[in-house]
Amino acid sequence: xxxxxxxxxxxxxxxxxxxxxxxxxxxxxxxxxxxxxxxxxxxxxxxxxxxxxxxxxxxxxxxxxxxxxxxxxxxxxxxxxxxxxxxxxxxxxxxxxxxxxxxxxxxxxxxxxxxxxxxxxxxxxxxxxxxxxxxxxxxxxxxxxxxxxxxxxxxxxxxxxxxxxxxxxxxxxxxxxxxxxxxxxxxxxxxxxxxxxxxxxxxxxxxxxxxxxxxxxxxxxxxxxxxxxxxxxxxxxxxxxxxxxxxxxxxxxxxxxxxxxxxxxxxxxxxxxxxxxxxxxxxxxxxxxxxxxxxxxxxxxxxxxxxxxxxxxxxxxxxxxxxxxxxxxxxxxxxxxxxxxxxxx
Amino acid sequence: xxxxxxxxxxxxxxxxxxxxxxxxxxxxxxxxxxxxxxxxxxxxxxxxxxxxxxxxxxxxxxxxxxxxxxxxxxxxxxxxxxxxxxxxxxxxxxxxxxxxxxxxxxxxxxxxxxxxxxxxxxxxxxxxxxxxxxxxxxxxxxxxxxxxxxxxxxxxxxxxxxxxxxxxxxxxxxxxxxxxxxxxxxxxxxxxxxxxxxxxxxxxxxxxxxxxxxxxxxxxxxxxxxxxxxxxxxxxxxxxxxxxxxxxxxxxxxxxxxxxxxxxxxxxxxxxxxxxxxxxxxxxxxxxxxxxxxxxxxxxxxxxxxxxxxxxxxxxxxxxxxxxxxxxxxxxxxx
Numbered sequence: 001x002x003x004x005x006x007x008x009x010x011x012x013x014x015x016x017x018x019x020x021x022x023x024x025x026x027x028x029x030x031x032x033x034x035x036x037x038x039x040x041x042x043x044x045x046x047x048x049x050x051x052x053x054x055x056x057x058x059x060x061x062x063x064x065x066x067x068x069x070x071x072x073x074x075x076x077x078x079x080x081x082x083x084x085x086x087x088x089x090x091x092x093x094x095x096x097x098x099x100x101x102x103x104x105x106x107x108x109x110x111x112x113x114x115x116x117x118x119x120x121x122x123x124x125x126x127x128x129x130x131x132x133x134x135x136x137x138x139x140x141x142x143x144x145x146x147x148x149x150x151x152x153x154x155x156x157x158x159x160x161x162x163x164x165x166x167x168x169x170x171x172x173x174x175x176x177x178x179x180x181x182x183x184x185x186x187x188x189x190x191x192x193x194x195x196x197x198x199x200x201x202x203x204x205x206x207x208x209x210x211x212x213x214x215x216x217x218x219x220x221x222x223x224x225x226x227x228x229x230x231x232x233x234x235x236x237x238x239x240x241x242x243x244x245x246x247x248x249x250x251x252x253x254x255x256x257x258x259x260x261x262x263x264x265x266x267x268x269x270x271x272x273x274x275x276x277x278x279x280x281x282x283x284x285x286x287x288x289x290x291x292x293x294x295x296x297x298x299x300x301x302x303x304x305x306x307x308x309x310x311x312x313x314x315x316x317x318x319x320x321x322x323x324x325x326x327x328x329x330x331x332x333x334x335x336x337x338x339x340x341x342x343x344x345x
Numbered sequence: 346x347x348x349x350x351x352x353x354x355x356x357x358x359x360x361x362x363x364x365x366x367x368x369x370x371x372x373x374x375x376x377x378x379x380x381x382x383x384x385x386x387x388x389x390x391x392x393x394x395x396x397x398x399x400x401x402x403x404x405x406x407x408x409x410x411x412x413x414x415x416x417x418x419x420x421x422x423x424x425x426x427x428x429x430x431x432x433x434x435x436x437x438x439x440x441x442x443x444x445x446x447x448x449x450x451x452x453x454x455x456x457x458x459x460x461x462x463x464x465x466x467x468x469x470x471x472x473x474x475x476x477x478x479x480x481x482x483x484x485x486x487x488x489x490x491x492x493x494x495x496x497x498x499x500x501x502x503x504x505x506x507x508x509x510x511x512x513x514x515x516x517x518x519x520x521x522x523x524x525x526x527x528x529x530x531x532x533x534x535x536x537x538x539x540x541x542x543x544x545x546x547x548x549x550x551x552x553x554x555x556x557x558x559x560x561x562x563x564x565x566x567x568x569x570x571x572x573x574x575x576x577x578x579x580x581x582x583x584x585x586x587x588x589x590x591x592x593x594x595x596x597x598x599x600x601x602x603x604x605x606x607x608x609x610x611x612x613x614x615x616x617x618x619x620x621x622x623x624x625x626x627x628x629x630x631x632x633x634x635x636x637x638x639x640x641x642x643x644x645x646x647x648x649x650x651x652x653x654x655x656x657x658x659x660x661x662x663x664x665x666x667x668x669x670x671x672x673x674x675x676x677x678x679x680x
Contacts (some may be wrong), residue, residue: 056575057478058589059585073484073486076481080488084496090510090514090521093521108503130410151406152406153407155406156404156406156408163395174411180667184614184616187655189422190418191648192425193418214414216414217407217411219508247403272501276505278504278505279617297505297509298621312509316506318501320506323502324502327501338558338561
């Protein structure tokens with residue numbers, strides 16, 4: 001795996017490169033990343049060592065042989081098992097609720113198991129909620145987000161890491177300072193901005209670009225990619241240059257292919273974030289033919305929407321399937337990404 | 346040193362003392378090397394310039410996007426907070442009027458109180474839960490990956506799904522919560538209709554959906570605690586609790602601080618739960634700052650006042666952001 005190959009380089013670099021350490025924004029970024037990598041390494045170590053199952057934690061193997069400790073251990077195990085009911089229970093409630101008839105779903109007291117499972121609820125909801133349309137819209141919004149974010153952040157990270165233009169520490173600072181400003185505090189001016197862009201006076205309301213463009217300004221992606229590109233040895237890119245490769249060719253043929261793990265993490269996170277996004281698409285896309293599934297569900301759940309409640313639940317199940325499937329498929333990358341960024345959600 | 350002067354000047358003693366080449370051959374070699382070097386220098390300088398240009402070309406998309414969709418709106422927010430903006434008429438300058446209106450609004454104090462209460466409850470319910478979960482799961486010799494998966498699953502649900510699911514579970518008649526209470530013969534409650542319980546009920550939803558990702562971060566941090574420390578403590582006769590208190594917790598304390606600040610920043614931006622579950626009610630008991638901003642802008646069409654309140658929220662969050670920055674840089678120096 002490419003990451004394992006790069007790690008030692010990243011570890012020794014700050015000590016050997018004095019000039020870079022002086023540059024504070026860069027220093028912050030790389031130390032954040034170093035922390036990230038340490039977490040990442042420990043996270044991968046987790047998955048490896050759990051197979052070996054001979055690692056040392058708070059409890060010593062010796063202690064575990066004492067009967068009282070064993071009892072406590074299994075008590076905690078049982079508690080955790082019951083605890084998972086608090087997360088899996090609501091999920092079960094949603095999936096089974098979608099199977100109930102419209103009388104049963106409002107029955108008092110509620111039934112814990114649908115008396116007559118109505119599997120047709122799912123197919124009916126699929127049609128009544130116009131899921132093909134909204135799932136498609138969500139998909140297009142996610143695909144556009146991935147393409148645009150990768151393009152914007154990878155080119156910027158490449159320039160900052162390998163081409164190193166003058167004033168890059170100021171540019172780095174200008175990028176990373178935006179991490180300190182939560183997007184909600186400029187939600188209102190952003191909306192005014194989108195509805196009448198400066199200089200060109202174009203409105204992006206009811207336009208997918210109005211969702212894509214603002215979320216493309218993602219400093220975390222640049223941070224992750226830049227630090228990843230930094231670990232690619234300069235000898236590699238220099239050798240390609242001697243062979244006559246242009247900067248663009250070095251970028252496309254060498255830097256990007258070597259960074260596949262980082263690109264994968266960013267892609268997965270972007271897809272999931274775009275899928276979950278609600279408030280901004282709600283504000284920008286008022287035309288229901290353009291809305292993603294989350295916004296459509298919000299409108300359908302309104303009191304005047306007159307939608308059978310079990311259909312809404314079925315819609316929720318459909319909405320949560322893609323991110324859950326993505327998580328099950330890419331668990332490793334996602335856990336690594338969470339540890340890399342320390343991000344919530 | 347120019348090339349002509351070097352060729353006309355007598356050879357230096359150093360060069361004479363190493364007669365590997367005849368003087369003529371030596372001169373030619375030196376001259377040739379210097380020519381090469383000069384041309385190379387020029388070429389290198391030109392190439393360096395081209396590299397600069399390329400650097401900026403590669404930066405161009407990001408610079409454009411950031412300028413247009415982050416830096417400009419941030420500045421615009423400050424400007425708009427001193428303007429009357431309704432998106433129909435041209436913006437007019439009104440000075441501090443927006444701020445005066447915001448402060449005079451009786452909802453201002455209510456929204457701040459609710460937001461701070463939400464943050465406080467979230468810390469109370471949600472700060473220790475991920476830590477305890479991670480500590481317990483980390484000790485498990487069985488089913489570790491199942492626990493990690495099960496507790497992380499809610500994080501993957503889209504927020505809209507989470508809020509509608511919980512709105513139904515809180516339903517006094519057909520909801521799961523009151524059904525469970527009636528199983529153990531306890532009276533049900535009007536969770537969302539009672540101003541006393543509405544806000545804590547929303548905190549539970551937020552905690553349920555966010556605890557998993559914090560737990561994952563703690564789990565990774567716990568893996569980073571060196572086994573040698575545990576062994577050394579054990580040899581020194583430290584029992585389980587003392588190892589926990591003197592080894593484990595100090596090792597992950599920086600992460601705990603970081604998570605604390607991140608959680609405060611995140612919960613002060615609470616919006617989607619009150620917006621979709623209670624719509625700020627009952628009796629404004631769940632009205633948050635961000636919901637008030639939304640109301641100003643998209644119900645009253647007063648974007649200036651909304652911007653003024655955003656600026657105030659920004660100042661508070663920026664204070665915590667600075668703490669976050671100091672914590673991270675201190676942690677980095679500690680590395």
